[in-house]
Amino acid sequence: MIREGKLLAEDDFRRLRGVSPSQLARMNASGSVFSIEIDGIAYYPSLLVEPTYNARRLAYVCRILWPAPPDFRLDFLTSENSALGGLTPLQALSNERSYRELILHARGWASESSRTTVKICTGEFILGIELPIVCTGVAEIDPRGSVWRRAREALQGGGNLRPDGPYCQAEVATVFVTRSTAGKLGEQLEARLDVIVDNGLAHTGVLTSDSPRCDLMPVRVDKGDDVVTVVRKILATCE
Numbered sequence: 655m656i657r658e659g660k661l662l663a664e665d666d667f668r669r670l671r672g673v674s675p676s677q678l679a680r681m682n683a684s685g686s687v688f689s690i691e692i693d694g695i696a697y698y699p700s701l702l703v704e705p706t707y708n709a710r711r712l713a714y715v716c717r718i719l720w721p722a723p724p725d726f727r728l729d730f731l732t733s734e735n736s737a738l739g740g741l742t743p744l745q746a747l748s749n750e751r752s753y754r755e756l757i758l759h760a761r762g763w764a765s766e767s768s769r770t771t772v773k774i775c776t777g778e779f780i781l782g783i784e785l786p787i788v789c790t791g792v793a794e795i796d797p798r799g800s801v802w803r804r805a806r807e808a809l810q811g812g813g814n815l816r817p818d819g820p821y822c823q824a825e826v827a828t829v830f831v832t833r834s835t836a837g838k839l840g841e842q843l844e845a846r847l848d849v850i851v852d853n854g855l856a857h858t859g860v861l862t863s864d865s866p867r868c869d870l871m872p873v874r875v876d877k878g879d880d881v882v883t884v885v886r887k888i889l890a891t892c893e
């Protein structure tokens with residue numbers, strides 16, 4: 655793809671786009687452009703500087719596609735799509751109606767590229783010890799949203815939560831919040847909540863991937879609350 659000119663070195667891409675290194679860094683951060691790494695070097699798809707395509711619309715679509723791995727994004731943009739009447743997303747940029755359809759389809763496709771999973775277990779977390787699982791909730795949702803908003807979505811009732819319940823009560827529980835991305839092996843642990851319910855209050859210690867352990871303000875719970883209800887009440891206070 656490099657020899658064919660479909661992928662451009664950063665210097666060539668910046669020259670054709672007419673941007674400085676700092677401007678390109680901002681565009682990368684926003685998702686307006688993306689690069690594909692080959693042998694440790696970033697190359698940019700030449701279609702992102704192709705004058706045939708509406709640059710403003712293409713940048714907007716790229717920002718929607720951000721949750722997916724870069725090579726997945728490139729394949730999405732260049733592949734014929736039955737949802738778009740057989741057009742490629744790049745071709746759909748030229749027509750107002752097909753562009754609106756592309757936006758809707760891209761949002762749905764991108765959300766499926768990232769999955770947030772919440773696993774609620776009974777018992778105290780001890781490294782190397784497997785705890786009994788009460789339930790697991792899953793949400794296919796844009797990872798740019800806060801981990802707490804995504805966790806709340808994963809624990810909504812309906813098809814995302816298994817098993818359906820009823821759930822047990824627990825004085826001690828551990829909650830794991832992980833994220834997985836299409837095309838990448840394994841899951842990333844984003845947060846762990848250590849929960850103790852005592853005298854009508856849920857006391858929670860939180861450990862996240864980017865900050866040290868901290869304790870949340872106690873949350874009042876009812877005597878009959880099961881462990882899933884308790885966790886939902888805790889997450890409702892998190893921002």
